[in-house]
Amino acid sequence: MNEVSVFLSSPFQMFALFLSAVLLGMAKTGVQGIAMISIPLMAMAFGAKESTGVILPVLCFADLIAVIYYRQSAQWKYVFKLLPAAFVGLGIAIVVDKFIPHQAFKHLMAICIFVGLITMIWSEFRKNKSSDFLQQWWYSALFGIMGGFTTMIGNAAGGVMAVYLLSMRLNKLAFVGTNAWFFLAINYSKIPLQIFAWDNISEQTLLIDAMCIPFIFIGAVIGIWFVKRLPDKAYRIFVIASTTISTIFMLI
Numbered sequence: 001m002n003e004v005s006v007f008l009s010s011p012f013q014m015f016a017l018f019l020s021a022v023l024l025g026m027a028k029t030g031v032q033g034i035a036m037i038s039i040p041l042m043a044m045a046f047g048a049k050e051s052t053g054v055i056l057p058v059l060c061f062a063d064l065i066a067v068i069y070y071r072q073s074a075q076w077k078y079v080f081k082l083l084p085a086a087f088v089g090l091g092i093a094i095v096v097d098k099f100i101p102h103q104a105f106k107h108l109m110a111i112c113i114f115v116g117l118i119t120m121i122w123s124e125f126r127k128n129k130s131s132d133f134l135q136q137w138w139y140s141a142l143f144g145i146m147g148g149f150t151t152m153i154g155n156a157a158g159g160v161m162a163v164y165l166l167s168m169r170l171n172k173l174a175f176v177g178t179n180a181w182f183f184l185a186i187n188y189s190k191i192p193l194q195i196f197a198w199d200n201i202s203e204q205t206l207l208i209d210a211m212c213i214p215f216i217f218i219g220a221v222i223g224i225w226f227v228k229r230l231p232d233k234a235y236r237i238f239v240i241a242s243t244t245i246s247t248i249f250m251l252i
Contacts, residue, residue: 025219030227033242053200073177089148
């Protein structure tokens with residue numbers, strides 16, 4: 001992939017990259033679901049698989065900002081429950097890459113997120129009923145695998161993780177902090193895979209991504225302000241609604 005020549009030859013690609021940087025900065029600091037707009041946008045600009053290498057360094061920088069700001073809010077037990085299975089999901093995605101055409105990646109992402117969306121809505125209807133299964137090891141493992149798989153094939157695990165963390169009944173700060181630490185660990189572990197397995201990241205892509213840093217900060221400031229403004233219940237409703245809308249957007 002010739003990232004630099006493609007980037008400089010298309011104003012739309014510049015627009016997609018900078019807008020995605022703002023959206024990802026917002027998403028990582030609490031505006032859950034809005035990042036899903038950037039996934040198809042970047043796929044249109046760079047290609048479904050190629051876009052994952054362009055956008056990953058942006059995600060990593062946004063993760064770092066979120067972790068620094070929400071460093072004291074994470075619920076570590078959930079991070080540790082998810083991570084082992086998430087690494088399994090990364091491996092599955094690498095294997096799938098060898099057998100599935102790249103144009104099918106978007107459909108795979110949409111299916112995984114759609115499954116997560118159904119689970120989220122179902123769990124909301126059952127909020128006053130028994131939820132013992134939520135504490136079972138296989139529940140965390142299932143969402144960990146789905147999260148690792150979707151984040152590897154398209155940096156699109158936000159909806160999957162929202163389902164899991166909402167089902168754990170975390171308050172808004174714990175939700176954002178736990179989400180931030182999980183994705184910091186998983187996204188930084190993807191860097192060598194993207195470099196050596198998919199050959200998606202190079203010095204050229206890093207130079208391009210460096211141009212996004214001011215836009216990431218802008219998005220992060222907006223996201224922090226947004227989370228402060230919403231009470232817990234309103235934030236929970238927002239996450240469910242935004243995940244629903246972003247999933248529909250992915251399926252179009």
